[in-house]
Amino acid sequence: xxxxxxxxxxxxxxxxxxxxxxxxxxxxxxxxxxxxxxxxxxxxxxxxxxxxxxxxxxxxxxxxxxxxxxxxxxxxxxxxxxxxxxxxxxxxxxxxxxxxxxxxxxxxxxxxxxxxxxxxxxxxxxxxxxxxxxxxxxxxxxxxxxxxxxxxxxxxxxxxxxxxxxxxxxxxxxxxxxxxxxxxxxxxxxxxxxxxxxxxxxxxxxxxxxxxxxxxxxxxxxxxxxxxxxxxxxxxxxxxxxxxxxxxxxxxxxxxxxxxxxxxxxxxxxxxxxxxxxxxxxxxxxxxxxxxxxxxxxxxxxxxxxxxxxxxxxxxxxxxxxxxxxxxxxxxxxxxxxxxxx
Amino acid sequence: xxxxxxxxxxxxxxxxxxxxxxxxxxxxxxxxxxxxxxxxxxxxxxxxxxxxxxxxxxxxxxxxxxxxxxxxxxxxxxxxxxxxxxxxxxxxxxxxxxxxxxxxxxxxxxxxxxxxxxxxxxxxxxxxxxxxxxxxxxxxxxxxxxxxxxxxxxxxxxxxxxxxxxxxxxxxxxxxxxxxxxxxxxxxxxxxxxxxxxxxxxxxxxxxxxxxxxxxxxxxxxxxxxxxxxxxxxxxxxxxxxxxxxxxxxxxxxxxxxxxxxxxxxxxxxxxxxx
Numbered sequence: 001x002x003x004x005x006x007x008x009x010x011x012x013x014x015x016x017x018x019x020x021x022x023x024x025x026x027x028x029x030x031x032x033x034x035x036x037x038x039x040x041x042x043x044x045x046x047x048x049x050x051x052x053x054x055x056x057x058x059x060x061x062x063x064x065x066x067x068x069x070x071x072x073x074x075x076x077x078x079x080x081x082x083x084x085x086x087x088x089x090x091x092x093x094x095x096x097x098x099x100x101x102x103x104x105x106x107x108x109x110x111x112x113x114x115x116x117x118x119x120x121x122x123x124x125x126x127x128x129x130x131x132x133x134x135x136x137x138x139x140x141x142x143x144x145x146x147x148x149x150x151x152x153x154x155x156x157x158x159x160x161x162x163x164x165x166x167x168x169x170x171x172x173x174x175x176x177x178x179x180x181x182x183x184x185x186x187x188x189x190x191x192x193x194x195x196x197x198x199x200x201x202x203x204x205x206x207x208x209x210x211x212x213x214x215x216x217x218x219x220x221x222x223x224x225x226x227x228x229x230x231x232x233x234x235x236x237x238x239x240x241x242x243x244x245x246x247x248x249x250x251x252x253x254x255x256x257x258x259x260x261x262x263x264x265x266x267x268x269x270x271x272x273x274x275x276x277x278x279x280x281x282x283x284x285x286x287x288x289x290x291x292x293x294x295x296x297x298x299x300x301x302x303x304x305x306x307x308x309x310x311x312x313x314x315x316x317x318x319x320x321x322x323x324x325x326x327x328x329x330x331x332x333x334x335x336x337x338x339x340x341x342x
Numbered sequence: 343x344x345x346x347x348x349x350x351x352x353x354x355x356x357x358x359x360x361x362x363x364x365x366x367x368x369x370x371x372x373x374x375x376x377x378x379x380x381x382x383x384x385x386x387x388x389x390x391x392x393x394x395x396x397x398x399x400x401x402x403x404x405x406x407x408x409x410x411x412x413x414x415x416x417x418x419x420x421x422x423x424x425x426x427x428x429x430x431x432x433x434x435x436x437x438x439x440x441x442x443x444x445x446x447x448x449x450x451x452x453x454x455x456x457x458x459x460x461x462x463x464x465x466x467x468x469x470x471x472x473x474x475x476x477x478x479x480x481x482x483x484x485x486x487x488x489x490x491x492x493x494x495x496x497x498x499x500x501x502x503x504x505x506x507x508x509x510x511x512x513x514x515x516x517x518x519x520x521x522x523x524x525x526x527x528x529x530x531x532x533x534x535x536x537x538x539x540x541x542x543x544x545x546x547x548x549x550x551x552x553x554x555x556x557x558x559x560x561x562x563x564x565x566x567x568x569x570x571x572x573x574x575x576x577x578x579x580x581x582x583x584x585x586x587x588x589x590x591x592x593x594x595x596x597x598x599x600x601x602x603x604x605x606x607x608x609x610x611x612x613x614x615x616x617x
Binding site: 065066068070073074075076077079081106107109111113114115216219220223224249250251252253254255257262264266269271276277278279280281284285290294297298301302305306 | 345346347348349350351352390392393394395396418419420422431432433434435578579580582583585586587588589590592593594595612614616617
C-alpha cells in the first residue's frame with residue numbers, strides 16, 4: 001500500500017492531469033458533481049453523494065450519435081464517434097462503482113454499445129472508500145462493502161493521508177505516473193478505518209433490508225400485488241429518481257435539425273414519464289402506478305432475473321434524499337421485500 | 343472503430359404500392375442496388391426519415407427474396423405520415439435485422455400451419471407465408487384466415503388472390519367486418535370466422551392483428567382444442583434501440599425487441615399483462 005499526505009493532493013491531481021483528463025467531485029454553484037480538474041477548482045472528496053452519479057462519464061445525459069446530410073433525395077450518414085480522451089475518474093464510491101458494473105451488463109452485452117464502450121475503455125477508475133456513511137445509505141443490503149471498493153485503484157482517506165492501492169494493470173500504469181509523490185505505508189490505518197466504518201454501516205437503519213421475496217419465481221405475484229396502488233399514489237412522475245439514479249439506463253433517441261443537417265442524439269429518458277411507452281396506436285402503461293411499478297420491478301426483479309441475480313439498485317440513497325414526495329425504493333423493499341422487513 | 347448497431351445504412355425506395363387507403367408497401371434496396379441485409383421471417387428493422395424519427399417495422403418480404411426488402415406500413419403517426427408522402431427514388435435509413443424470428447426451421451417444419459391475421463397484422467405473416475411457400479415441401483397443409491374492416495383494407499390482396507389461392511395444399515379464407523357491395527366472401531369478425539371454420543386443432547397457429555382480435559381468436563382456438571404451446575404471435579411495443587438497452591419495450595424479464603417480437607402463447611402467459 002502507498003500513501004500521500006492530504007496537503008499534497010493538489011500535486012497528485014496536477015500530476016495525473018498532466019497526462020490525461022482528470023474527473024472528480026467538484027463543488028460548483030452550491031452542489032457537488034463530477035467535473036474536470038483544473039488549477040483552482042474546489043475538490044470535494046469528502047462529499048458522500050454527488051448530486052448526479054458518475055454514470056454520465058460513460059453514458060452522458062445527452063450525446064450526439066451521428067449526423068445526416070441530405071441533398072435532394074440523397075442521405076449521407078456521418079459517423080461522429082471519435083477517439084476518446086484517456087481519463088481518470090477519481091473518487092468513485094463503492095455504490096457508484098457497483099452501478100458501473102450494472103450498466104456494463106447492459107451496454108457491453110452483445111451487441112456492444114460502442115459509444116459507451118469507447119469511454120469505458122479510455123477511463124481508469126480510482127475508487128474511494130467511505131468512512132462516514134449516512135443514514136440514507138443502504139449499499140450493505142445489496143452486498144456492497146463501502147470500506148473496500150474495487151476499481152483500477154482503491155483509495156482511502158483519513159485526517160492525514162490518502163492511501164492508494166492499485167488493483168489492475170490500468171491501475172498500475174496510473175500508479176507509475178504518480179509514484180514520485182507516493183510513499184509506502186498505511187495498512188494499519190486503513191484496516192482501523194475499515195473496522196470503524198463497518199461498525200457504522202452495521203447500525204444504519206436500512207442496512208439489513210430483506211430482499212428475499214424478489215426472485216424470478218415471484219415475478220407475477222409481485223407484479224400483481226395490491227400494494228403498488230398505495231405506494232405510488234403520491235408519485236408526481238417527475239423522473240428525479242431516474243435522473244439521479246446511478247443504474248437507470250433508459251434512453252431516448254431523437255433527431256434535431258441544425259443548419260448543417262440533422263443530428264441524431266440520445267439522451268436519458270425515464271420510465272416514469274407517461275409518453276415513454278406511447279405509440280401511434282396506444283400506450284402499454286396508462287397509469288402512474290404502472291410506471292412506478294415498472295421502475296422498481298425492473299430494478300429488483302426483471303434486471304436480476306436477466307443478470308444472474310444482480311440487483312439494479314446499489315443502495316446509494318440518492319432517491320431517498322431527492323424524491324420531492326419522499327417515495328423511494330426503501331419503502332418498496334420494506335413493503336414487498338420479505339418478512340424480515342416487518 | 344467497431345461496427346455500431348445503432349448506426350443505420352442508407353436505403354433507396356424503388357417501388358411504392360398503395361395497398362389500402364392507409365397502407366403502403368415500400369420496396370427498399372441499398373444504394374448499390376442490392377438487398378441491405380439478410381433476415382428471417384418475423385424479424386424487424388428500424389426505418390427512419392432523418393429529422394423526423396425512427397420506427398420499428400416488421401420486414402414483410404420473405405428472406406427468400408434475394409433482390410429487395412419490403413415494408414408494409416400503415417399511416418398512423420408522425421414517421422409513417424412522412425413515409426407515406428415519399429416518392430420512388432427517395433432515400434431512408436434502415437438498420438437491423440432485430441429480434442427473434444418465427445421458428446420456421448425448427449418447430450414449424452413438417453407441421454400443418456394456420457395463419458390468422460387482421461388488418462395490417464398481415465405484414466409480419468406475409469414474410470413467413472412466402473417463406474413456407476418457397477420451401478413448400480418442408481411444410482404440411484397451410485390454412486390462411488385473413489380479415490379486415492372492409493375489402494379495401496385487405497393488404498396485399500393481389501398476391502393473395504393470384505398466388506396464395508393457387509398454391510397447392512393451401513386454403514385461404516377472407517372475411518370483412520361488415521357487408522359491402524362487390525364482396526361475396528364471408529362477412530364477420532376474425533375470431534367468429536375462425537370458430538365457424540372448424541379448424542384442425544393439431545395445426546401450429548400463428549396470429550397477428552389488433553390486441554382485441556388476438557385475445558378473442560386465441561380464446562376461440564383454445565375452445566377448438568388448440569394447444570397454447572403451438573400458438574405463436576408477434577408483439578409490438580415502443581422501441582428506440584432495438585437491442586434491449588433503451589429500456590422502452592421491457593415487459594417482465596423480456597425485451598420485446600430482442601427476446602421477441604415472436605412469442606409462444608405459453609411464454610406470454612409467464613409475462614405480466616402489460617403489452
